[in-house]
Amino acid sequence: MTTRKQKIFSTGRVALAWCLAEGLILSLSVSLSLSMLRSVGEAAPVTVSEVVRHAEEQRINTMKSVAPAVVAIFAAGGNGGGSGVLIKADGFAITNFHVVQGQGGFMKCGLNDGKVYDAVLVGIDPTGDVALIQLLGRTDFPHAPIGNSDEVRIGDSTFAMGNPFLLATDFQPTVTYGMVSGVHRYQYPAGTFLEYTDCIQVDASINPGNSGGPLFNMQGELIGINGRISVEKRGRVNVGAGYSISINQVMHFLDHLKSGRVVDHATLGATVAGTSDGTVVINRILETSEAYRRGLRQDDEIVTFAGRPIRSVNQFKNILGIYPKGWIVPISYRREGQRSDIQVRLMGLHRRAELAGGEGGEPEEQPPRGPERNPDEAPRDPDETPAGPAAAKPEIPEQYASLYIERQGYANYYFNQQAQARLMQGLADWGDYSKVPVGWSITGTLNGTTPVQIRMLTEAIAAKLGDQFAVQEMKNDFADLPAGSGGLLAALEQLKHLLADPQDYFTEFYYLGSEPFRDTREQVQVLITTRSLVTSRWYFKQESNELLGFDTTLAEDVDPCEIRFGELVSQEGVKFPKVLTIRYGDQAFGKLNIDSLQFFASPAAATGGQNP
Amino acid sequence: MIGPRVCRLWVSVHQVLTSLSRKGLCRTFSIGLLVVCAGLLCGGSVQAQSADIHGEDIHDAIQYVQQRMVKLYGAGGLKNLAGYGTGFLVSPDGHIATVWSHLLDADTVAVVLPDGRRMFGRMVGTDSKKDIAVLKIDAVDLPYFDLSHAASAGPGASVLAFSNMFKVAVGDEPVTVTHGVISARTDLSARRGRYQAPYTGPVYILDAVTNNPGAEGGVLTTYDGKLLAMLGRQVRSDQNNVWLNYAVPISELRTSIEDIIAGRLHRTDPLMAGTKPTGDGFKGLDFGLVLVPDVVFRTPVYIETVVEGSQADKMGLKPDDLIVFANGELVPSIRNFETVLQSLSPGDDLQLVVRRESELISVTFQVPRQKR
16 A cells, blocks of 8 residues: 555656656757756765755655545536545545535545545535535545644645546545645635635645645645635636635534535624724624624624634624524624623524525526626636546445435435434433323422422413413414513423424424534534424534523524523423523523423313413 | 655756856746746645745744735726735835836825735836836835845745735735745846837746736745845746746846935836837738728728738638628727737737628637737
């Protein structure tokens, strides 16, 4: 294995030497005889410094170690292709959205072991130009170590690998070497898709076919995904400015992509403008945004956003672009010298219908790309035609056909189904609620003082808090009951159905991905459910899939009722949290200690007495 | 195993080149071939080692240079004419050197400093022979390049190029840095469109692509941040038509810059994009076309005869064909047609639409490299 690769590198070097010689013949033939060339070839030995030798050795080893993780992706019918990089042993690989766009659910991928693997589409991010695919047939794929793109500095040495001009018919990736020319670069989208934010600019040669391939630092850590170049008068070839999507952005989206969805980017719900004194202020803000509800107003100066200082509009757009829709970020703003810190959940950049079009299915369903803002930029799918044997038309491989499920709004619904099933296993600790009677009766104490009784029936939920009553009738829309809770009764109704009959009750039910938990900032997995206007986000601990709590939002653009669970205790043959901690907006509603949870049948008979 | 051999070879090539340039032979080569040669030499991994060995220092050097670079915004924005460019500070009082380009052909030129401050630059003076202009902004205590400390380098030297090519950086974002190698030091012989480049003195030819919109007026430095040269315009070699990546050594510019700042120099003639074409432009005959005599103000563009064996002959054009469009432009008169021909550059396409009776025929000529 080693010797073989070495040979390939060596062949390259011999070729380089020949190029040198050829170059000399070309340029010197006018005035020099061939004896000159011979003297070049047989020049006296030159001592190469140990440092140089060592640096070269190190570089060769680094490149050798990561080359097996580089993927050559071939488009259906042999029309073009691109590159990718494996990041997990189970075959998950990252590439560009514009490489897999229109390729259907399956593609053929080559690795530098010379083999062709089937791969299935997993998730796409049309806005960020990222796609996740899974190579199939092995559980021990070589994969690249993930670096930290925030640590990349201008002037760092770097190298790109991939399949420019689709040269590698043997799937040995091409290496191009260069320098980091800029960091935190912003490159305008085409319409609202294919926007490169916070990206890394390199002078390593990135060309058509490199799209989706890896950018490495000199330690061989993955720092970016190459996807774009500036071009002008010389056509679609590199002229010294290539752009790589930062790996940190990709990692924010990774679990979202694993959900099999068409994932969306975020907006603050406000636009910002630079001022002549170098500050960035809010110039318009949607009153429906959470930022507005947390107090942000027009003309407020943004001091930091997601922990990074803001000094230009580009910086703001850069940071906004690296987070998925729904991510919670801290914001510091200044008004009349007074600084305030808030946490805001970011809104979606696109409406669902806009994104659904972004699905990599039929060509006519592709996203509206709009006229390119900069016609001199943004390479598209490479138009080179590969000649290799791997260009055979990929059809759906029979043994993998079950791994791909087409569904509106999803790149591949199969992966969402798998994730849903995994999270629902986390509910096993709660016991089997599917057999318990439909009437629930909860008694407890709010904040240690107020006695609470809640009776949940099929027609209505009635609650008594101290001497206050609240009734939510099911025939009405869910309301903020008890007042100031953000909809505690609605939230409990969602919980009841998640436990008892999730398949029947919810109109929408999907795995979102993972995001930092508002309470602890630890990464948690998120399940989304919807019933009429009511949407809930359910938070599951990584690995254990333990349900930590949930947020229920009664309508779009209002704050949710947030419920966090205490320890589970036994109640009538099942388990239920001992404590519910309830918040609404930036206010705590209280801690509800559960004394008992009881179930009863025949709800009709029970209603009368309970209603005030 | 092979590595050291390549190294030896590289060093040998380097020696040959250097010795040649010492003997003054270098200038006899066509620049284009050298560029090709240099591309082959330096595209590979050999040169890259120097970048590795430089390690930490390079970040300091880059930061040092970037604090002395400014982004310029002025006239332009039309096809092939970017409305942005690059300049570098040459005094603590806000003097900025840049290429004398169309960009400065505006009432005010916006200057964005490395810290993001946006100011207006006033033209202090130009030296058309050196193709350089000096702007001034109202600021003090700025970091700047001391021109008396500029360095020089020979072929094979590793260099860094700084510019705001493609307008990638805005506000306080640092300009782009790319790496490369000096392929040759020679005299510039270039054209833009069909106009001769005004500067014909010594230049460094680079293997890195600096021939990009907005790069003109950037700088070339050593790996430890010493100023070497100013990045030149987007021009092609007038000998073989390749795009040239060149930079003018500071030693060629220093006197002019200092004289302009001192108010001793303001040379504006001849204008680069003005009146001096490289030749007389193209005529119908260059394509094998003889037109009817141009007798009235709007003589229609009828073909009188076609030169036997010429391009026009091969394309099947015939006497009495009426040329209606040339490169997409309606040509109602011979004068209009001649204007189109005048604007052609060698290597361009010339697309004609001719009317023959009721038929429209489209033909595409290749503009000859050499005039007949």
